[in-house]
Amino acid sequence: MQQYNIGIPQALLFHEFGSLWREFFKKLDIPVTLSGETNKGILDRGTALAIDESCLPLKVYLGHVDKLLPQCSHIFVPRIAQYHRNFHFCAKFAGLPDIISNTFGVSPERLLAPNVENQTPLNRIQAVNSICRGLGISPLAGQAAYHHAVKAWRSQISLKNGYSSQKIGLVGHNYLVRDSFFCRDIIKTLQSQGATIITPDDLPGKMLYEEAQIFVPDLYWQLSAKLAGAARYFCRQSGIQGIMLVSSFGCGPDSLVNEYLEHHILQPSKKPYIVINLDEHTGSAGIITRVEAFWDLVNRRALA
Numbered sequence: 045m046q047q048y049n050i051g052i053p054q055a056l057l058f059h060e061f062g063s064l065w066r067e068f069f070k071k072l073d074i075p076v077t078l079s080g081e082t083n084k085g086i087l088d089r090g091t092a093l094a095i096d097e098s099c100l101p102l103k104v105y106l107g108h109v110d111k112l113l114p115q116c117s118h119i120f121v122p123r124i125a126q127y128h129r130n131f132h133f134c135a136k137f138a139g140l141p142d143i144i145s146n147t148f149g150v151s152p153e154r155l156l157a158p159n160v161e162n163q164t165p166l167n168r169i170q171a172v173n174s175i176c177r178g179l180g181i182s183p184l185a186g187q188a189a190y191h192h193a194v195k196a197w198r199s200q201i202s203l204k205n206g207y208s209s210q211k212i213g214l215v216g217h218n219y220l221v222r223d224s225f226f227c228r229d230i231i232k233t234l235q236s237q238g239a240t241i242i243t244p245d246d247l248p249g250k251m252l253y254e255e256a257q258i259f260v261p262d263l264y265w266q267l268s269a270k271l272a273g274a275a276r277y278f279c280r281q282s283g284i285q286g287i288m289l290v291s292s293f294g295c296g297p298d299s300l301v302n303e304y305l306e307h308h309i310l311q312p313s314k315k316p317y318i319v320i321n322l323d324e325h326t327g328s329a330g331i332i333t334r335v336e337a338f339w340d341l342v343n344r345r346a347l348a
């Protein structure tokens with residue numbers, strides 16, 4: 045086998061499936077290079093490459109790809125359209141390989157772009173086989189590596205227990221909430237006040253989608269359904285004192301879904317909540333002030 049080095053952008057669905065993808069390539073003995081944590085340089089480069097209408101997470105993704113291209117033989121850019129029967133991914137995910145190809149003029153051979161159209165076993169086999177074809181490895185080895193990686197990934201997902209202090213539900217796409225460049229100030233400020241933060245990731249995915257079933261067919265987008273499921277669950281928990289909704293500028297689904305969540309879930313729950321929109325110009329001072337004000341409100345309500 046040729047010597048390959050697969051670049052994986054540490055953005056978008058890396059924050060959901062990154063450990064699965066890494067384990068898959070590790071099992072196949074194929075070296076992987078990660079683009080690292082988002083920083084100002086990556087954000088600026090992505091912003092320069094993207095069209096103005098792009099959402100913030102897509103701009104960041106372009107910056108990560110730009111960093112990897114000179115160092116890697118291939119870039120792993122899965123196309124994910126759907127993997128839950130009732131919901132779909134937003135168009136950015138379905139068009140990601142095309143966006144990368146058009147932005148950078150990369151040859152198709154350098155993109156590992158498995159097509160995840162749905163969650164059927166046949167589609168999964170085809171997606172894994174397409175990676176194997178791109179790397180000249182046996183489909184049998186690829187399928188075995190995939191099964192191994194899924195098993196390892198699932199074993200990491202568990203419900204966390206043992207909360208002891210005031211709890212805040214932090215609801216937002218993984219690629220914002222888990223990207224420390226964007227949410228570091230929010231998380232640090234809350235933690236410094238003694239809050240325990242709970243995110244959708246702390247809940248089993250199955251439960252989130254079950255919670256979100258009530259919103260079908262109003263909610264079309266899969267990642268939005270996950271957030272709606274988390275918000276609905278958090279609002280029903282007496283131990284959760286407040287909800288923080290984090291969103292990004294330029295996100296079409298969020299611009300609609302946030303309104304929907306406010307009207308159908310957050311306002312009726314009577315819990316304190318705040319919506320924070322991030323963009324490439326968001327500064328620390330403004331975020332910290334808003335989080336502190338929200339925290340004051342949470343505490344006042346708790347004492348009332």
Ligand code: SF4
Nearest residue numbers: 099101134136295296
């Ligand atoms: S859901 Fe929103 S933030 Fe996420 S990729 Fe789509 S447009 Fe961007």
